[in-house]
Amino acid sequence: MAAIDGPAAASPPREAAFGWTHVLHEWVATVDHKKLGIMYITSGIVFFAIAGLEAAVMRYQLAFPDNDAISPEVFNRLFTMHGTSMVFLVGMPIIIGFGNYLIPLMIGARDMAFPRLNAWGFWMFLFGGLLLYFSYFGSSGLYGAGSAPDVGWFAYTPLSGKAFSRGNATDYWILGILISGFGSLSGAVNMITTALTMRCKGMTLGRMPLFVWMMIVVSFLMLIALPPLTAAQVMLLFDRYLGARFFDTQAGGDAVLWQHFFWFFGHPEVYILIIPGFAYASEIIPVFSRKVIFGYAVMVAATVSIGFVACAVWAHHMFAVGMGKGVNIWFSTITMVVGVPTGIKIFNWIATMYGGKIRFRVPMLFCIAFLIQFLVAGLTGIMLAAVPFDWQLTDSYFVVAHFHYVLIGGLLFTIFAAVYYWFPKMTGLMLSERLGRLHFWLFLIGFQMTFTTMHVQGLLGMPRRIYTYPADRGWEIWNLITSLGVVAQGAGVLCFLAAIVWAFRRREPAGDDPWDAWTLEWSTSSPPPEYNFAELPEVRSRRPLWDLKHPEDPDWKYE
Amino acid sequence: MTPPSIFDPHSTPAHVIVDYTTLVLAVCGVIFAIVTGLIVYSIVRFRARPDDDGREPPQVYGSNRIELAWTIIPVLIVIVLGLTTARTILALQKNVPPPGSLAVTAIGHQWWWEFHYPEYGITTANELHIPVSDPQAPRPTFFDLKSDDVIHSFWVPQLSGKTDLIPNRENHLWVEPRTPGVYVGQCAEFCGTQHANMLLRVVVQPPEEFEAWVRAQQKPAAVAESASLGRAIFERTACVNCHTVRGTPADGRFGPDLTHLMSRTTLGAGVAPNDLPTLREWVAHPDSLKPGVRMPAMQLESEQIDHVVDYLVTLE
Numbered sequence: 063m064a065a066i067d068g069p070a071a072a073s074p075p076r077e078a079a080f081g082w083t084h085v086l087h088e089w090v091a092t093v094d095h096k097k098l099g100i101m102y103i104t105s106g107i108v109f110f111a112i113a114g115l116e117a118a119v120m121r122y123q124l125a126f127p128d129n130d131a132i133s134p135e136v137f138n139r140l141f142t143m144h145g146t147s148m149v150f151l152v153g154m155p156i157i158i159g160f161g162n163y164l165i166p167l168m169i170g171a172r173d174m175a176f177p178r179l180n181a182w183g184f185w186m187f188l189f190g191g192l193l194l195y196f197s198y199f200g201s202s203g204l205y206g207a208g209s210a211p212d213v214g215w216f217a218y219t220p221l222s223g224k225a226f227s228r229g230n231a232t233d234y235w236i237l238g239i240l241i242s243g244f245g246s247l248s249g250a251v252n253m254i255t256t257a258l259t260m261r262c263k264g265m266t267l268g269r270m271p272l273f274v275w276m277m278i279v280v281s282f283l284m285l286i287a288l289p290p291l292t293a294a295q296v297m298l299l300f301d302r303y304l305g306a307r308f309f310d311t312q313a314g315g316d317a318v319l320w321q322h323f324f325w326f327f328g329h330p331e332v333y334i335l336i337i338p339g340f341a342y343a344s345e346i347i348p349v350f351s352r353k354v355i356f357g358y359a360v361m362v363a364a365t366v367s368i369g370f371v372a373c374a375v376w377a378h379h380m381f382a383v384g385m386g387k388g389v390n391i392w393f394s395t396i397t398m399v400v401g402v403p404t405g406i407k408i409f410n411w412i413a414t415m416y417g418g419k420i421r422f423r424v425p426m427l428f429c430i431a432f433l434i435q436f437l438v439a440g441l442t443g444i445m446l447a448a449v450p451f452d453w454q455l456t457d458s459y460f461v462v463a464h465f466h467y468v469l470i471g472g473l474l475f476t477i478f479a480a481v482y483y484w485f486p487k488m489t490g491l492m493l494s495e496r497l498g499r500l501h502f503w504l505f506l507i508g509f510q511m512t513f514t515t516m517h518v519q520g521l522l523g524m525p526r527r528i529y530t531y532p533a534d535r536g537w538e539i540w541n542l543i544t545s546l547g548v549v550a551q552g553a554g555v556l557c558f559l560a561a562i563v564w565a566f567r568r569r570e571p572a573g574d575d576p577w578d579a580w581t582l583e584w585s586t587s588s589p590p591p592e593y594n595f596a597e598l599p600e601v602r603s604r605r606p607l608w609d610l611k612h613p614e615d616p617d618w619k620y621e
Numbered sequence: 622m623t624p625p626s627i628f629d630p631h632s633t634p635a636h637v638i639v640d641y642t643t644l645v646l647a648v649c650g651v652i653f654a655i656v657t658g659l660i661v662y663s664i665v666r667f668r669a670r671p672d673d674d675g676r677e678p679p680q681v682y683g684s685n686r687i688e689l690a691w692t693i694i695p696v697l698i699v700i701v702l703g704l705t706t707a708r709t710i711l712a713l714q715k716n717v718p719p720p721g722s723l724a725v726t727a728i729g730h731q732w733w734w735e736f737h738y739p740e741y742g743i744t745t746a747n748e749l750h751i752p753v754s755d756p757q758a759p760r761p762t763f764f765d766l767k768s769d770d771v772i773h774s775f776w777v778p779q780l781s782g783k784t785d786l787i788p789n790r791e792n793h794l795w796v797e798p799r800t801p802g803v804y805v806g807q808c809a810e811f812c813g814t815q816h817a818n819m820l821l822r823v824v825v826q827p828p829e830e831f832e833a834w835v836r837a838q839q840k841p842a843a844v845a846e847s848a849s850l851g852r853a854i855f856e857r858t859a860c861v862n863c864h865t866v867r868g869t870p871a872d873g874r875f876g877p878d879l880t881h882l883m884s885r886t887t888l889g890a891g892v893a894p895n896d897l898p899t900l901r902e903w904v905a906h907p908d909s910l911k912p913g914v915r916m917p918a919m920q921l922e923s924e925q926i927d928h929v930v931d932y933l934v935t936l937e
Binding site for chain 1: 641668706792817
């Protein structure tokens with residue numbers, strides 16, 4: 063619908079259309095990549111607040127042993143909705159949003175390759191997410207069972223089959239994710255096509271900003287990983303309503319088949335979510351170190367090889383399901399191999415900082431924390447890849463700690479960095495440095511309290527997804543610290559939201575290039591005009607603005 | 622009780638895993654120290670100074686030799702870790718019972734454990750008894766792991782890593798405990814409403830004690846005359862559809878075997894202690910102790926409940 067109405071946004075606004083209806087129409091009907099990017103990011107932040115509150119309620123329940131603040135049914139819904147939302151409705155839209163906003167600007171294009179598809183993708187994502195949340199109202203009552211989905215974000219069969227998950231809650235999970243998945247797929251097609259066909263004059267593949275390279279890899283991973291999930295979800299729907307028997311163990315189906323399908327999506331998905339974090343860091347760290355990225359070509363090669371290896375490691379989520387020895391050894395080794403290109407990246411970022419003049423502005427603070435936290439996440443990843451160790455660790459709180467280190471310590475920290483870094487470009491306004499620092503420190507302390515301690519619970523034998531635990535296991539103090547960390551994280555996020563609101567009230571102008579940066583998005587005005595560049599740029603190196611600022615020492619002499 | 626820490630092993634796979642883990646942790650610890658050191662050094666040494674002249678630092682575009690170095694060193698580490706991992710997997714993962722082992726079939730149910738001892742013809746629930754294995758006369762325990770409904774996972778951290786119980790499949794796990802004691806664990810794969818209260822207790826006993834326990838379990842239920850009223854109510858109601866009491870007509874298979882109910886220390890897969898008031902509450906309102914439990918309240922009169930409990934406590 064929006065796509066059909068799209069051209070209206072491009073035509074000049076009618077005389078009568080003023081006030082909020084005009085603004086609403088402009089945003090709802092838009093096909094502009096920048097508006098869509100901002101809408102993706104904003105809806106991601108809204109879902110982030112909701113899913114974060116879900117986590118806070120869970121931590122309230124788990125702060126004390128034998129607590130009965132919420133029922134097991136409610137708890138199971140909370141962790142299902144928390145995980146599903148954070149992956150599909152927070153991570154995905156935010157990374158696609160930044161890709162949408164930045165790729166055309168970085169490659170000197172006027173829009174994405176398929177603007178209407180772009181709008182369609184956004185609305186599919188949003189309505190998929192709303193459908194999932196509608197389960198809280200719509201799903202109870204029909205069969206007297208269920209409310210929100212409660213089978214966990216990976217919905218293992220046969221628990222998610224009709225026999226054990228009656229009512230419609232699981233159907234909302236299937237359809238909500240399936241629909242928002244179409245949004246991600248169209249976003250991926252769009253980003254690949256845009257980056258491959260719409261680069262400005264002189265921008266060869268080897269001169270694309272690393273951000274664009276990484277988003278291409280991410281987009282290919284989406285094209286590879288999402289269809290198996292969609293297929294498996296359709297199969298599950300067939301099981302539930304048409305008497306198919308793919309996963310129905312009571313009729314001879316295979317419970318493990320679902321796990322292979324799911325993790326064939328699920329593991330590349332981890333890289334889909336974390337590579338954009340690399341992308342933001344690869345733009346931000348050089349600018350605040352005042353140095354060109356160290357080893358551009360190696361960074362590209364490492365990203366591409368992570369993309370390939372990402373598709374061959376899925377069964378490391380399944381070391382406890384009783385696969386053969388050979389299979390276990392293969393998936394263990396190949397998983398450790400991922401550490402090699404990932405390590406290369408970390409070393410290159412450090413080498414970029416080394417010898418620089420590092421400015422500790424808010425985006426850089428988040429990136430430095432990201433470096434150390436992501437290092438920890440990578441090392442606990444090696445521990446989890448070490449199969450015998452994993453037999454102890456899998457499905458324990460150690461795993462919960464590990465993937466929150468990846469997705470919060472890695473991705474979310476860089477998302478915050480990216481928001482502080484590109485917000486001036488998107489709005490023309492600076493975010494408060496003081497609130498940003500407060501946000502950073504509160505969030506860092508809260509994050510460490512919550513997720514560093516979680517490793518300990520796991521090592522002490524606490525499994526994940528339990529709504530309560532007995533008082534005699536020695537887990538009490540650790541769980542209390544974990545829960546208290548949520549308070550600091552929440553305060554940090556409030557500072558973040560306050561910084562955004564304050565920016566619009568204070569209206570400190572950012573100028574075109576507040577960070578003295580080097581990529582093309584900083585050469586146009588803030589916010590950029592509807593068609594981005596009055597005149598399409600022409601580049602001779604990876605850092606066109608460096609060349610402009612340093613005509614005596616341009617990059618193209620060295621590349 | 623000490624926490625069921627994976628670093629406090631009392632049985633062979635858990636022991637071997639701790640030894641192997643030490644190597645993994647050491648490697649990771651060294652990497653962490655070096656890389657964090659580099660990061661901290663870089664940000665301290667190369668921070669922008671207040672008296673900065675505003676000129677850009679020298680631009681270094683990369684170095685193939687350095688890139689090669691930090692590719693090859695991690696590759697070597699991966700090779701070492703990969704080979705060690707393969708060796709440990711081959712040593713620990715067994716699909717055939719080791720000689721002289723005790724066979725136990727563990728079946729996962731929503732939300733309790735069923736244990737069969739085919740050699741002895743006994744069945745119990747939630748509290749597993751196994752013998753200590755003496756190095757002179759090894760007596761490991763070898764499990765066949767199955768599930769009756771959804772996927773569960775058997776995890777007693779101090780004895781071994783976890784292995785899933787999957788419907789339509791048969792998985793295996795073995796332990797060889799060295800020290801007597803009670804080791805706690807629980808289901809580690811989310812299996813529905815009461816996943817949190819699918820607790821496990823493993824009682825590791827010296828061989829003689831274990832044999833004595835087996836002999837006691839092999840006896841049919843000792844039905845005292847004094848409890849005949851309660852027994853009659855038990856056998857008249859739906860209790861018998863789900864529960865077995867060997868030596869009586871009760872032969873249901875959906876719930877735990879109650880033949881020697883009072884030999885167990887907990888109720889509802891570990892959710893509550895097995896004492897008289899709690900047992901009464903459990904029979905009257907199982908849902909109040911374990912919300913969502915599959916066992917329904919039988920809607921008996923208070924007096925009838927007293928009789929049923931009087932009968933149950935005779936099942937020693």
